[in-house]
Amino acid sequence: MRALVFETFGGPLTVREVPDPAPAPGGVVVEVGASGICRSDWHAWQGHDPDVSLPHVPGHELAGTVAAVGPGVARWRVGDRVTVPFVTACGRCDRCAAGEHQVCSRQTQPGFTHWGSLASYVALDAADVNLVGLPDDLDDVTAASLGCRYATAFRAVVQVARVRAGEWLAVHGCGGVGLSAVQIAVAAGARVVGVDVSPAALRLARDLGAEHTVDGGDAAGGVADRVAELTGGGAHVSIDALGSVVTCEDSIRSLRPRGRHVQVGLLPPAQGRPAVPMDRVIAAELQVLGSHGMAAHAYPELLGLVAAGRLAPRRLVTRVLGLDDAGAALAAVGAAPGIAVVAGS
Incomplete structure (x- = not known):
């Protein structure tokens, strides 16, 4: 697959061919329809996150279609349109049992603990816990903008504050x-x-x-x-x-x-x-x-407000880019207002 890769912290961001991911037990591989470029991706590139190992593919705000399903997945099938929180919870620890998936003690994060979504495909863990189904009338670009920044802000404003x-x-x-x-x-x-x-x-x-x-x-x-x-x-x-x-x-x-x-x-x-x-x-x-993200089970309230027209996340998307332009956009995070989203690989 094609992916945005860096091999040194703060070094060149290049698009090249890398091996396709495979689904882990309980996990899926999603064909990426759109992926946001976030300040957290910039922190990963700069070496500020201890979970990142090199070489690395960034990206954690995504929407797309399930392309492969690992053993043990019950709720999802190939062809389902989905998004996912940037914290993918294990579903088994005490925090998860309390519904606090966003602070799961065994969480993984695409684009940080493993290769992320600025690529053609991304592997996601514990699919039955973490995937969020998308309504037909919500496009991938808008859905990708929800995955970190908008959902994080929603929980911070509505549920934490x-x-x-x-x-x-x-x-x-x-x-x-x-x-x-x-x-x-x-x-x-x-x-x-x-x-x-x-x-x-x-x-x-x-x-x-x-x-x-x-x-x-x-x-x-x-x-x-x-x-x-x-x-x-x-x-x-x-x-x-x-x-x-x-x-x-x-x-x-x-x-x-x-x-x-x-x-x-x-x-x-x-x-x-x-x-x-x-x-x-x-x-x-x-x-x-x-406030640290938002669990998948909390998404229906947010999606309902978007569907009702009460919230309009697409208004915040100011740039839709191709993957070949993602490196320059990531390096320049903060230089232009609004949300940049990569659509297509």
């Missing part, structure tokens, strides 16, 4: 996750402030319903003070959707008393550790929460 109508939510970092959070929060009735250093990203945040935007590189008095001014005392909920020392700290400092910070963006130690202001957390009784 429990945003309520009328609350102020600040989104720090208006990339794929952040813009998804803007759209989802607006649909939930929240009032949103988007924060970024990119004028194009801030324009897109406003187009998606953000009531205010803040230029993180030009906020007089600092981002937290500007958010407090716009929201009348600070956000009820603040999300670091990027994952950096600056955005994490700004997010926590943007909260009003008893506010909730949700950390979604990855914080690899190699990029530095944020100085969490625990004195403020205590004094203002803030909540500091983490």
Whole structure:
């Protein structure tokens, strides 16, 4: 099959022929119809993820068609259209028994623990636990955009932060996750402030319903003070959707008393550790929460809202590329707003 491959961290990203995958017991191989390009893929390429071994094929946001089924799979057949969370759970550990598949203690992740979906085919583990069937009217490009960024934002906003109508939510970092959070929060009735250093990203945040935007590189008095001014005392909920020392700290400092910070963006130690202001957390009784993807069994609620027109993830897809252009797009993650999706191999 054709796949995007890197052989050194931070090195060349080339499309070449590699062996086809085979399904493991309980697993399947999916013919990839579309695959998103995410900041997490960039972290893998940079060597920030200890699970990645070389040579490597990145990619973890995908939709496609089951092409081969391993022994022991009961629910899926060749020809089924599917997507999958980026965390593929084992289905057998204590966390899985509690329904908390997104923090499975024996999880695997395509594009990290094994070769991923920026390829013609991808192998997926524990298919009966992890695959999500796609409705006929949901195209592969839109479905691929759900797999990490949109589903992650949905769970962070709706299930972890429990945003309520009328609350102020600040989104720090208006990339794929952040813009998804803007759209989802607006649909939930929240009032949103988007924060970024990119004028194009801030324009897109406003187009998606953000009531205010803040230029993180030009906020007089600092981002937290500007958010407090716009929201009348600070956000009820603040999300670091990027994952950096600056955005994490700004997010926590943007909260009003008893506010909730949700950390979604990855914080690899190699990029530095944020100085969490625990004195403020205590004094203002803030909540500091983490959110890591979304389990397959939680997808029906999200897909139902998409089918009803309440959510429109396709609006966030700003570029549809071929596999030959995927390397340049991965290397330039963050340079252009919105979600880039590779369709076809």
